[in-house]
Amino acid sequence: MPVDVLIVDDSAAIRKILHRVLLQAEVPLGKVVEAADGREALRKLQEEKIGLILSDINMPNMDGLQLLSALKAQADLKAVPVVMVTTEGSSSKVMEAVALGAAGYVKKPFTADQIKEKLTGLI
Amino acid sequence: MRTEITSVQATEILRRATHDVFETMLGVTPEERAGRQENSPPDPAEGVLALIGIAGDWVGTGTISGSAGAARFLAGKFLMQEFAEVDEEVVDAIGELSNMVFGNVKTMLEEQLGPMGLSIPTVICGCNLTTRSVGNHAWTVAAFEVEGHRLELRICFRRRERSSTPDRLAASLPVLG
Numbered sequence: 001m002p003v004d005v006l007i008v009d010d011s012a013a014i015r016k017i018l019h020r021v022l023l024q025a026e027v028p029l030g031k032v033v034e035a036a037d038g039r040e041a042l043r044k045l046q047e048e049k050i051g052l053i054l055s056d057i058n059m060p061n062m063d064g065l066q067l068l069s070a071l072k073a074q075a076d077l078k079a080v081p082v083v084m085v086t087t088e089g090s091s092s093k094v095m096e097a098v099a100l101g102a103a104g105y106v107k108k109p110f111t112a113d114q115i116k117e118k119l120t121g122l123i
Numbered sequence: 124m125r126t127e128i129t130s131v132q133a134t135e136i137l138r139r140a141t142h143d144v145f146e147t148m149l150g151v152t153p154e155e156r157a158g159r160q161e162n163s164p165p166d167p168a169e170g171v172l173a174l175i176g177i178a179g180d181w182v183g184t185g186t187i188s189g190s191a192g193a194a195r196f197l198a199g200k201f202l203m204q205e206f207a208e209v210d211e212e213v214v215d216a217i218g219e220l221s222n223m224v225f226g227n228v229k230t231m232l233e234e235q236l237g238p239m240g241l242s243i244p245t246v247i248c249g250c251n252l253t254t255r256s257v258g259n260h261a262w263t264v265a266a267f268e269v270e271g272h273r274l275e276l277r278i279c280f281r282r283r284e285r286s287s288t289p290d291r292l293a294a295s296l297p298v299l300g
Binding site for chain 2: 010011012013016017020058059060086087089092108110
């Protein structure tokens, strides 16, 4: 069954690249929705039935960790898997994301294969 | 933890990070050109300048600069499309590339100096761009050429003095004009 994916990143370039990688990935993909920060992501999640979220950590307004906390506090959203796509390598922020319930993380720069591999286990 | 990084080590870190990001995300191999240590502000430049602040026990700034043509080329490789001018998409792409490069730099520096934070990048386009280091600290410069386009990466950082304001992110300020 196709899964709708939400990409959350303040960089339009990264959203575009991830969108392209998703379209090329051999996974049952539905709609791809984009948001520029955590706040916009929460608004989109009210409108769309999302099955997977790819999110940056460092973003203005509401960052990826705040978004993750907000999702885990909502009964209808806490089961949605969130993969962090971030420049934060092995930093405390990644550890915090995992502790908050992130399904995994991909470090920037990333290859299309790394994204596909991460998605295959989740979709 | 070490207490300092030499200019040679900083140059090597800039080179490794640039190679990693450019080869993975752009599919291009940057050719290295002679790097240097600058103890005075660089000559005014024109084109595109991305700045990113380093915060924590170590404070400073990293920059990537190049001509408008270099910026259009890099953004084109990043997004797989051609750009006739430096528009919003080019600026965004250069900001994200600088975020990735200095994110990598940060990871390598943290292995030796301890935890650091990075600001969200700022990208400036124009003529007569001068970058000055508050406190006159030395800049380490790594230079590259990518398919005929010259790029320079600079980093300037120092251990934060205990009396400094913790939130003071950038040790340098762009000066226009």
